[in-house]
Amino acid sequence: MQRALSGHSRIAGLEVYLPPARLDTAAVERRIEESSPGFRVPKGLIGRVTGIRSRSVMADTEQASDLAANAAAKVLAECGLQAPDVDLLIFASASQDMVEPATGHMVAAKLGLSCPVMDVKNACNSFLNGMEVADALIGSGRYARVLVATGESPSRAVRWSVPDFPTFASSFPGYTMSDGGAAVLLEAAVGPGEADGAAAGIVATAFTAKSSHWSVGTLAAGGSAFPRDPEASYFAMDGEKLKDAFLDLGSELLDETLEGLGLSWTDFAVVCVHQVSAPYRQIFAEGAGVPPGLLVNSVEEFGNLASVSLPLQLKLAVDSGRAGPGDLVALVGLGGGVSLGMAVVRL
Structure with a gap:
């Protein structure tokens, strides 16, 4: 971590x-x-x-x-x-x-x-x-x-x-x-010595990984392992094993980050979570204890946008008025490999 x-x-x-x-x-x-x-x-x-x-x-x-x-x-x-x-x-x-x-x-x-x-x-x-x-x-x-x-x-x-x-x-x-x-x-964000806990800025970041799961999802072409193999140019993934790998990451990182900041999920205007599917969004939110009303649903209309998913959700939240200046927002990322990340941001 x-x-x-x-x-x-x-x-x-x-x-x-x-x-x-x-x-x-x-x-x-x-x-x-x-x-x-x-x-x-x-x-x-x-x-x-x-x-x-x-x-x-x-x-x-x-x-x-x-x-x-x-x-x-x-x-x-x-x-x-x-x-x-x-x-x-x-x-x-x-x-x-x-x-x-x-x-x-x-x-x-x-x-x-x-x-x-x-x-x-x-x-x-x-x-x-x-x-x-x-x-x-x-x-x-x-x-x-x-x-x-x-x-x-x-x-x-x-x-x-x-x-x-x-x-x-x-x-x-x-x-x-x-x-x-x-x-x-x-x-x-601010000049030296002017830091203010309520000022706009990236409040904290946190990341963890369990790299033993790297092989459950790959796009292998172009590297030293498969430099020219056409079959390696397509996504290859075991969906169930990937879900299990993400669950294996747990939510300790999120819990410890919130505890260290003295925050709970209800302190956030929105919680943006990387979305690979609508059902898994619900599974992850329930496991992490995120209230459903704080999520920004995006995967249904926009699909899985990989690393664009979190900025898209934040943009949707800001444009719809769900989040604005002074609000705390959380960005929670999931990535193949596998890794879990979080950024706490005050807008």
């Missing part, structure tokens, strides 16, 4: 970009059947198991960096900033344009930035870890303004041609995924 009191940076801007093309779950089932002679998806199965009705799909001409750059450009415009105002760009995503170079370079080039860049990668917790890194760097005095951006392109790794049910089951996570981008601008 790793937990740190922060308060070095605040969220100055937050934006999300979702490609306009939509794909509903019935269309997903039809496409599998059209691409898989001899195999039929049990009608309505994907919707019943996941609760997902629709998802976003990027254009053939778009890359993960485009999704991130679109969201980041919106943030810069919202904050009235120009390229020279950004000190560091962190691309924090499960997706990438290519193995080399870092996708952050592509995002920076599309935004016209000339600042340093880096990639932070930890499956669906990438964006949360990116915020943690940015907060620490701002706290150290290294940078004053950091742009954290993600672009998730999982539609490129979906297996549509399915020979049998076991292959369909192992490829199932791909049918829940959605494309999108998000960006957050973090900047120094």
